[in-house]
Amino acid sequence: MVRMIMHGCSGAMGRTIGELVKGQDAIAIVAGVDLNDSVKQDYPVYKALEDVTEEADVVVDFAAASAVDHLLDFCAEKKMPVVLCTTGLSGDQAEKVSQAAEKTAVLRSANMSLGINLLLKLVREAAQTLAEAGFDMEIVEKHHNQKVDAPSGTALALADSVNEAMGSQYHYVYGRSERHEKRDQKEIGISAVRGGSIVGEHDVIFAGKDEVVTLSHTAYSKAIFAKGAIEAAKFLAGKKAGLYSMADVIQGN
Numbered sequence: 001m002v003r004m005i006m007h008g009c010s011g012a013m014g015r016t017i018g019e020l021v022k023g024q025d026a027i028a029i030v031a032g033v034d035l036n037d038s039v040k041q042d043y044p045v046y047k048a049l050e051d052v053t054e055e056a057d058v059v060v061d062f063a064a065a066s067a068v069d070h071l072l073d074f075c076a077e078k079k080m081p082v083v084l085c086t087t088g089l090s091g092d093q094a095e096k097v098s099q100a101a102e103k104t105a106v107l108r109s110a111n112m113s114l115g116i117n118l119l120l121k122l123v124r125e126a127a128q129t130l131a132e133a134g135f136d137m138e139i140v141e142k143h144h145n146q147k148v149d150a151p152s153g154t155a156l157a158l159a160d161s162v163n164e165a166m167g168s169q170y171h172y173v174y175g176r177s178e179r180h181e182k183r184d185q186k187e188i189g190i191s192a193v194r195g196g197s198i199v200g201e202h203d204v205i206f207a208g209k210d211e212v213v214t215l216s217h218t219a220y221s222k223a224i225f226a227k228g229a230i231e232a233a234k235f236l237a238g239k240k241a242g243l244y245s246m247a248d249v250i251q252g253n
Helices: 012-021 065-078 091-100 114-130 153-165 223-236 246-251
Strands: 002-007 027-033 058-061 082-084 105-108 136-143 171-174 187-194 200-208 211-219 242-244
Touching: 002 012, 002 223, 012 027, 012 223, 027 223, 058 065, 058 223, 065 082, 065 091, 082 223, 091 105, 105 223, 105 246, 114 153, 114 200, 114 211, 114 223, 114 246, 136 153, 153 187, 153 200, 223 246
Parallel strands: 002 027, 002 058, 058 082, 082 105, 105 242, 136 187, 171 187
Antiparallel strands: 136 200, 200 211
16 A cells, blocks of 8 residues: 655645545555644644654645745655645746656656646647648637636646647747737647636647647546546655656556
8 A cells, every 4th residue: 555645735635635545445645744734634744744753655745836845855855756746836946856856756747637648648649640731739728717827837738748749840829819910830829718617628729721620628626636646646656766747657657
């Protein structure tokens, strides 16, 4: 059984992961870490990683970007594998992730959903066939009205996946309201919609002459990200030092 520390256990995602892990034979949360230790859990909760006394195989992080530096320092020192789910990291923190991966296994992904990460693979394959045939590529993402960043990190990851598959020939265009010119053949359009309680929708559109191919993913609940994090934890436990992604989880490498 994989023994997990839940970093950020009192937050919404931490609580969701806790519920999903219950009853599983392959993984269990042995301890949680959160500054808010007043939330009742089925495992001991500490305010700092250093206070944890339970033996563990992996840390899953859904805390805040401000806590990532200390988390990475701790995991690198203890050679503790870590699934890093927190987003919004700075450039310096991204560099710190790479440094930590030299000492321990670190899994970081723009989106923890297994479906999104399969979509990343599919759009690469589609681009190599359709873009070469002259299809235009557009990405439309939709999220709830409380999301502050646009476009989403997932939309950018999809664009990067397509672009890398095509030898980085393309540039990105964000919206078209201020552009009064026909579409450039070497661009990827990225559009954002914000409204209501949409958890997340992403469409990658390949538009050719007389036909359109659309690859889509719809998230109906944040539980999909929790499920992905749990699968990532099972995968990462016992892995050698290095930087991993959800693509590795899907491939089982």
